[in-house]
Amino acid sequence: MYLWLKALHVVAVIAWMAGMLYLPRLFVYHCDAAPGSVQSETFKVMERRLLRGIINPAMIVTWAVGLYLAWVGHWYTAGWFQVKFVLVVLMSAVHGFLSARVGDFSLDRNQRSRNFYRIINEVPTVLLIGIVIMVIVRPF
Numbered sequence: 001m002y003l004w005l006k007a008l009h010v011v012a013v014i015a016w017m018a019g020m021l022y023l024p025r026l027f028v029y030h031c032d033a034a035p036g037s038v039q040s041e042t043f044k045v046m047e048r049r050l051l052r053g054i055i056n057p058a059m060i061v062t063w064a065v066g067l068y069l070a071w072v073g074h075w076y077t078a079g080w081f082q083v084k085f086v087l088v089v090l091m092s093a094v095h096g097f098l099s100a101r102v103g104d105f106s107l108d109r110n111q112r113s114r115n116f117y118r119i120i121n122e123v124p125t126v127l128l129i130g131i132v133i134m135v136i137v138r139p140f
């Protein structure tokens with residue numbers, strides 16, 4: 001059962017990360033679309049569906065199954081898990097930030113530039129690399 005749950009955890013992780021890497025990219029292009037234009041309205045639908053249909057459910061499953069694995073596996077005392085946990089909390093904070101930006105764009109109230117979103121796009125990547133190194137290599 002543990003291995004089936006771990007497989008479910010990794011599948012949910014892949015969906016969550018795919019959305020976290022794609023959403024800021026949509027924001028980069030959305031910055032070029034005039035408010036009220038057909039293009040801007042299309043980006044709003046794409047962002048909302050990506051967030052509500054993929055990113056949010058995938059994050060919930062990742063957290064729920066991950067916490068269960070940590071509990072039954074007694075991993076919460078391991079150094080690698082504690083560092084991983086901090087990085088995942090940071091990833092969840094970025095999730096919250098991106099979710100609020102979907103709201104800004106949906107109300108045509110985005111204040112940030114395409115270059116800002118290009119840089120933000122790298123943050124989940126860096127966190128992802130750190131998390132996978134912690135859980136696979138377990139350096140401490």
Ligand code: HEM
Nearest residue numbers: 010013062063066067069070073075088128131132135136
């Ligand atoms: C949301 C909070 C998370 C918790 C509480 C959590 C917890 C865990 C636990 C306890 C395991 C099982 C370790 C084992 O059986 O050896 C695991 C496996 C794994 N986690 Fe997470 N995780 C979380 C999020 C993530 C994220 C965001 C990623 C990637 C970006 C990730 C990637 C993985 C991978 C690749 C494995 C399989 C490791 C292996 O089989 O050796 N996890 N996770």
